[in-house]
Amino acid sequence: MNSAAAPPSVVAVIGGGRMGAGIAQSFAAAGSRVAVVERDGAAGAAALERIAKGLRQATERGTLALAGPSDLDVPDxxxxxxxxxxxxxxxDLVVEAVPEDAALKAELLAAAEDVVHEGCVLASNTSSLSVTELAAALKRPGRFLGMHFFNPVPVSALVELVLTPDTTEATRSAAVRWTHALGKQDVVVKDSPGFASSRLGLTLGLEAIRMVEEGVADAEAIDTAMHLGYRHPMGPLRLTDVVGLDVRLAIAEHLHATLGERFAPPRLLREKVARGELGRKSGQGFYRW
Known part of the structure; x- marks a missing residue:
């Protein structure tokens, strides 16, 4: 990984939620100018606050060095x-980071393509949807790929780059270079349902949920087994809480439809989402937050 790689000069992030704000924060910290697209004024203000808070916390932890006080750098x-x-x-780079709705993502990416210059790279942060199908909405699909960031974005070391049959080598090379500029490692995969990371991660998470459902062990015991026994930094059920049970359910439903019964969502997952137990963001999932 080349830590001397330069970030894109200008980045646009469509969506300022937890993932979008984290992506914006990471590029801003690397030196890019960033435009975050949020139609709602309150949501836009919340996105700026997420970014400013994240930069302050990183600076306080000593994991980020900025030219000046982080809260002053954000408006700049x-x-x-x-x-x-x-x-x-x-x-130079547009990253779409809105909820997992293929029609919405395609609409926003097509709109962005009409605004930026021809050399701009367009990317989706989707964790499971077909990048090839999203590319079909674009006039120049060669400049498009998936850039799957992981939560929390600023401290995650990985970006999964998902290529379609049309993605050009120039687009791939730029995405790799910019990933390195963020201090992150890339893995390059071909477009397939769930890619590599979501497909494997979801398999483990769904089986862990089934084990709770069947009374094999409680959430803490299962997570401790994976944390200490297999050196996972976080157990699959705590990770499900961090990702969001609703997000996990949406991915499971998509993979169930495309890859078959092994990805059928467990009853317990559906019940928790129906009760609003979405994990860390709601205060209750498999753990109380």
Whole structure:
């Protein structure tokens, strides 16, 4: 990994939720100017606060060095715009980070393509949807790929780069270079349901949920077994809480439809989501937060 790689000069992130804000924070910390697209003013303000808080915490932990106080750097490097039409024309990279709705993602990516210059790379942060199908909405699908970031983005060391049959070598090379500029490692995979990471991670998570459902062991025992026995930094059920049970359910439903019964969502997962027990973001999942 080449830590001297330069980040893109201008980045646009569509969506300022937890993942979008983390992506924006990472590029801003690396020196990029970032435009975050949020149509709602309150959501835009919340995104800026997430980014500022994340930078402050990283600076306090000593894991991030900035030119000045982090809360002063954010207004200089990050701006919120209310529509894709306001994304700068000279943007080098657009990353879509909205919920896992293929139609919505395709619509937003197509709109962004009409605003930016021809050399701009477009990417989706989808964790499971077909990147090839999303590319079909674009006029120049060669400049598109998946850039699957992991939560929490600023401290995660990995970006999964997902290539479609049309992704050009120039697009791939730029994505690899920018991943390295963030201080992260890339893994390059071909487009397939769930890619590599979501497919394997979900398999473990769903089986852990079934074990709780069947009374094999409680969540803490299962997570401790994987943490200490297999050196996982976090057990599969705690990770499910961090990712969001609703997100895990949506991915499971997609993989169930595309890959078959082995990805059928457990009853317990459906019940928890129906009760609003979504994990860390709701305060209750397999753990109380």
């Amino acid at each position: 490097r990050v701006a919120v715009v209310s529509s894709i039409a306001e994304v700068p024309h000279d943007t």
